[in-house]
Amino acid sequence: MLVPLLAVLTAVVVGGVVIVAVGGNPFFAYIGLIQGSFGSAKALSETAVWATPYIFAGLAVALAFKGGLFNIGAEGQLAFGAVTAALIGYALPDWLGTDLPAIIHIPLAVGLGALAGALWAAIPGALKAYTGGHEVINTIMMNYIALNLTSFLLNGPMRDPNPIDLSAQTPEIALSARIPPLFEGLRFHWGFILALVVAFLVYILIWKTTLGFEIRTVGSNPDAAQYAGINVKRTIVISMALSGLLAGMAGTIEVTALNYRHELGFSIGYGFDAIAIALLGKTHPLGVVLAAILFGAMRNGATRMQFLTQIPVDVISVIQALILLFVAADAIIRYIYRFKTRGERVVLTRGWGG
Amino acid sequence: MTEQPIVLEAKGITKNFPGVLANDQVDFDLRKGEIHALLGENGAGKTTLMNILYGLYKPDSGEIKVNGQPVVIHSPKDSIEAGIGMVHQHFMLVPVFTVAENIMLGDETTRYGVLDQKAVVRRVKELSKQYSLEIDPNAIVGQLPVGVQQRVEIIKALYRNAQILILDEPTAVLTPQEADDLFVIMRELTRRGVSIIFITHKLKEVLAIADRITVMRAGRVVGTVDPKDTNEQKLAAMMVGREVILKVEKKPAQPGKQVLEVEGLSVHDWRGLETVRGVTFQVRAGEILGIAGVQGNGQTELVETLTGLRPSAGGKIRFSGQDMTGKSPRLLTETGMAHIPEDRQRHGLVLSYPVADNLVLNTYYKQPFGVRGIMQPAAIDANARKLIQDFDIRTPSPYVNVGKLSGGNQQKVIVARELSHEINLLIANQPTRGLDVGSIEYIHQEIVAMRDRGLGVLLVSAELDEIMALSDRIAVMYRGQIVVTVDANKVTREQLGLWMAGAHPEE
Ligand SMILES: Nc1ncnc2c1ncn2[C@@H]1O[C@H](COP(=O)(O)OP(=O)(O)OP(=O)(O)O)[C@@H](O)[C@H]1O
Numbered sequence: 066m067l068v069p070l071l072a073v074l075t076a077v078v079v080g081g082v083v084i085v086a087v088g089g090n091p092f093f094a095y096i097g098l099i100q101g102s103f104g105s106a107k108a109l110s111e112t113a114v115w116a117t118p119y120i121f122a123g124l125a126v127a128l129a130f131k132g133g134l135f136n137i138g139a140e141g142q143l144a145f146g147a148v149t150a151a152l153i154g155y156a157l158p159d160w161l162g163t164d165l166p167a168i169i170h171i172p173l174a175v176g177l178g179a180l181a182g183a184l185w186a187a188i189p190g191a192l193k194a195y196t197g198g199h200e201v202i203n204t205i206m207m208n209y210i211a212l213n214l215t216s217f218l219l220n221g222p223m224r225d226p227n228p229i230d231l232s233a234q235t236p237e238i239a240l241s242a243r244i245p246p247l248f249e250g251l252r253f254h255w256g257f258i259l260a261l262v263v264a265f266l267v268y269i270l271i272w273k274t275t276l277g278f279e280i281r282t283v284g285s286n287p288d289a290a291q292y293a294g295i296n297v298k299r300t301i302v303i304s305m306a307l308s309g310l311l312a313g314m315a316g317t318i319e320v321t322a323l324n325y326r327h328e329l330g331f332s333i334g335y336g337f338d339a340i341a342i343a344l345l346g347k348t349h350p351l352g353v354v355l356a357a358i359l360f361g362a363m364r365n366g367a368t369r370m371q372f373l374t375q376i377p378v379d380v381i382s383v384i385q386a387l388i389l390l391f392v393a394a395d396a397i398i399r400y401i402y403r404f405k406t407r408g409e410r411v412v413l414t415r416g417w418g419g
Numbered sequence: 420m421t422e423q424p425i426v427l428e429a430k431g432i433t434k435n436f437p438g439v440l441a442n443d444q445v446d447f448d449l450r451k452g453e454i455h456a457l458l459g460e461n462g463a464g465k466t467t468l469m470n471i472l473y474g475l476y477k478p479d480s481g482e483i484k485v486n487g488q489p490v491v492i493h494s495p496k497d498s499i500e501a502g503i504g505m506v507h508q509h510f511m512l513v514p515v516f517t518v519a520e521n522i523m524l525g526d527e528t529t530r531y532g533v534l535d536q537k538a539v540v541r542r543v544k545e546l547s548k549q550y551s552l553e554i555d556p557n558a559i560v561g562q563l564p565v566g567v568q569q570r571v572e573i574i575k576a577l578y579r580n581a582q583i584l585i586l587d588e589p590t591a592v593l594t595p596q597e598a599d600d601l602f603v604i605m606r607e608l609t610r611r612g613v614s615i616i617f618i619t620h621k622l623k624e625v626l627a628i629a630d631r632i633t634v635m636r637a638g639r640v641v642g643t644v645d646p647k648d649t650n651e652q653k654l655a656a657m658m659v660g661r662e663v664i665l666k667v668e669k670k671p672a673q674p675g676k677q678v679l680e681v682e683g684l685s686v687h688d689w690r691g692l693e694t695v696r697g698v699t700f701q702v703r704a705g706e707i708l709g710i711a712g713v714q715g716n717g718q719t720e721l722v723e724t725l726t727g728l729r730p731s732a733g734g735k736i737r738f739s740g741q742d743m744t745g746k747s748p749r750l751l752t753e754t755g756m757a758h759i760p761e762d763r764q765r766h767g768l769v770l771s772y773p774v775a776d777n778l779v780l781n782t783y784y785k786q787p788f789g790v791r792g793i794m795q796p797a798a799i800d801a802n803a804r805k806l807i808q809d810f811d812i813r814t815p816s817p818y819v820n821v822g823k824l825s826g827g828n829q830q831k832v833i834v835a836r837e838l839s840h841e842i843n844l845l846i847a848n849q850p851t852r853g854l855d856v857g858s859i860e861y862i863h864q865e866i867v868a869m870r871d872r873g874l875g876v877l878l879v880s881a882e883l884d885e886i887m888a889l890s891d892r893i894a895v896m897y898r899g900q901i902v903v904t905v906d907a908n909k910v911t912r913e914q915l916g917l918w919m920a921g922a923h924p925e926e
């Protein structure tokens with residue numbers, strides 16, 4: 066609990082030094098950052114909008130972690146989910162030759178998009194379970210396939226035929242597939258609420274259900290899981306599929322609640338931010354939500370910061386990278402703050418003798 | 420023996436863990452060139468005391484002196500500097516490295532910034548000659564038997580100039596032969612001035628090898644005795660605080676129908692070698708079949724296959740009247756098979772889970788612990804409290820991670836779990852490994868009582884005493900085959916020993 070907080074704090078301090086180095090005033094910069102992210106109703110709304118996909122994608126990575134799997138492929142799963150949701154969103158009424166009520170169209174778009182993400186992740190999951198192929202390699206491969214496939218679709222079959230649009234993007238989705246904003250005039254949408262609900266559900270799944278027990282057991286000690294009668298292979302596939310489902314949700318919600326279309330390149334970077342968020346949140350759903358809001362706030366406030374101080378937004382990426390660095394290498398944090406580990410750290414040497 | 424100077428002295432060591440006073444004003448000293456055995460119940464605080472001496476834990480209070488000088492030990496580095504070395508039960512060796520590489524790990528000898536392998540190999544050879552510790556510095560550690568790996572750990576400590584050696588239950592995983600070899604090494608070391616603290620639960624070993632014996636109970640030192648003035652009974656009573664029945668009382672078996680029938684079973688190990696070769700035997704309800712044999716003769720693979728953890732390469736397994744060849748552990752458990760696995764930390768437990776969860780590790784999904792996919796914390800809690808009580812598991816609460824329990828108490832968690840559900844066959848592989856005499860007594864009585872209620876038991880143990888004490892029939896396994904099966908009361912220890920070593924039984 067303490068380590069992530071101190072990691073953020075340290076990153077902010079070191080980030081301040083970086084700001085000074087590029088000729089800015091760190092206090093103004095941070096004030097700008099806070100104003101831009103929490104200073105007004107609009108700022109808050111935008112922070113939530115940024116945080117929404119982060120929550121879903123962070124949960125995706127965190128859930129996989131619990132199952133002992135390193136899902137680097139959230140980005141590809143997200144893209145695949147987004148493309149699917151967009152397709153269902155704009156094309157389904159045409160295929161059916163009739164308009165759909167929102168109550169059916171929205172769940173279909175969101176659900177099928179999420180399923181597409183699940184499928185995309187289940188493939189490396191199955192490769193891991195049944196052939197031993199490492200999920201890190203295979204999810205990265207699946208990322209390339211997803212991104213190139215999306216690129217092909219958005220430049221070809223799914224490209225918006227409207228000649229005014231030069232960028233590679235799908236047509237806008239039907240009105241009936243759009244998740245409405247909560248307040249008039251703000252982009253804040255139901256997707257954020259859904260993200261919080263899903264975070265809670267993930268918490269229940271991991272800690273309160275037998276499936277969660279199976280996922281955690283396989284993640285903690287696969288040999289003991291096998292001994293306990295758990296179907297280890299199946300559980301690995303399920304863990305990956307659920308992880309992909311959540312990543313797919315991230316993309317789906319962006320399409321149905323925010324952009325109303327899928328645009329090439331929008332998914333880039335989410336996969337890695339998601340890993341950072343999952344780590345910063347200590348792979349706990351509540352931690353992930355908080356970390357996602359922090360990341361959302363930084364992304365959102367960065368513009369205002371740049372406006373106030375002319376400091377390039379890239380500084381924010383530096384700070385985020387620093388946070389990740391400090392979280393991942395928590396020995397640094399422990400050393401800086403003299404956490405006397407007092408030898409009470411995990412003793413690797415316990416055995417029969419206990 | 421003339422009074423030798425005291426090389427290591429701990430005074431008033433106290434250590435609290437949340438909810439447990441693991442060491443309470445412990446005084447302990449070690450003389451030059453002696454073997455000082457440390458005995459005590461599971462959870463008495465032996466390992467904790469050693470970890471403090473080795474710098475892994477910091478005591479709440481107390482003082483440590485080495486050669487009469489007070490020393491401050493904050494980390495293993497400090498204790499190594501003070502000449503203390505420790506061999507933990509689970510070795511800290513990198514299996515793919517050579518012996519020499521493992522020995523220099525953490526203390527690399529370099530020349531011009533490059534590892535100086537040759538110097539290490541030379542030094543290891545010197546050491547092995549000096550202390551008569553046979554070892555090949557270029558062997559790959561993972562391919563060495565356990566006993567030899569342990570020797571590597573000892574040399575590793577000597578390489579760092581350890582004059583004081585802590586051995587925490589070194590014999591628990593050794594075959595009797597390997598244990599004897601270790602004792603020879605230990606004597607040789609003490610002759611050369613090394614002082615040894617030796618932890619074990621085996622009273623025979625203590626009496627045979629120790630110069631002094633200190634007994635701990637519930638964090639305190641109960642007393643220090645000379646092996647000449649004591650015996651197994653007295654030691655056991657000192658440890659447990661009451662009389663312990665070292666001999667198992669049991670009535671003749673009343674075998675019923677067959678619960679387990681194994682026919683021509685063959686199993687391959689991970690290298691694809693046939694380690695179980697056409698084994699045939701039966702276990703009947705109400706009897707205990709003991710499988711005797713030197714470790715590494717296929718027992719591990721046999722048990723793993725019987726319990727569904729490893730595929731078979733041929734043959735048949737019938738359990739409860741059904742063909743169960745190649746069936747999953749889940750189905751076997753549901754049919755009434757219980758399994759106490761050999762490697763408790765690998766198969767038997769999830770160390771990062773609380774005791775309560777480990778007690779339902781293979782029943783979590785069933786009534787009353789899981790209802791329609793939802794875990795039932797109340798039922799899991801009640802189960803944990805009952806088993807902790809019944810099996811005298813020493814833990815501050817059901818929600819402490821099992822990895823924090825003492826080694827013996829971890830084993831009790833498994834035994835409690837496996838004996839607590841509805842079963843008709845128990846397969847127990849080294850069920851009392853690492854347990855104190857009191858717990859062994861309890862578990863032995865429990866196994867016999869369950870046999871009398873009609874349970875079939877397949878007992879695999881490297882302890883000939885345990886096999887002799889519990890079994891109704893004994894099968895001897897040698898090189899993957901069962902060479903002979905005999906009535907337990909028609910055979911002597913010596914005869915079994917010969918068969919285990921490969922002598923042909925001729926009748
Ligand atoms: N890291 C820890 N955190 C909390 N409690 C601990 C920790 N290590 C040991 N304990 C507790 O301290 C007590 C003493 O444990 P210790 O491992 O020293 O026992 P032991 O005498 O070595 O027993 P065994 O013979 O079973 O190995 C036990 O009750 C154990 O649960």
Ligand SMILES: [Mg+2]
Pocket residue numbers: 417418419465466467825826827
């Ligand atoms: Mg111990």
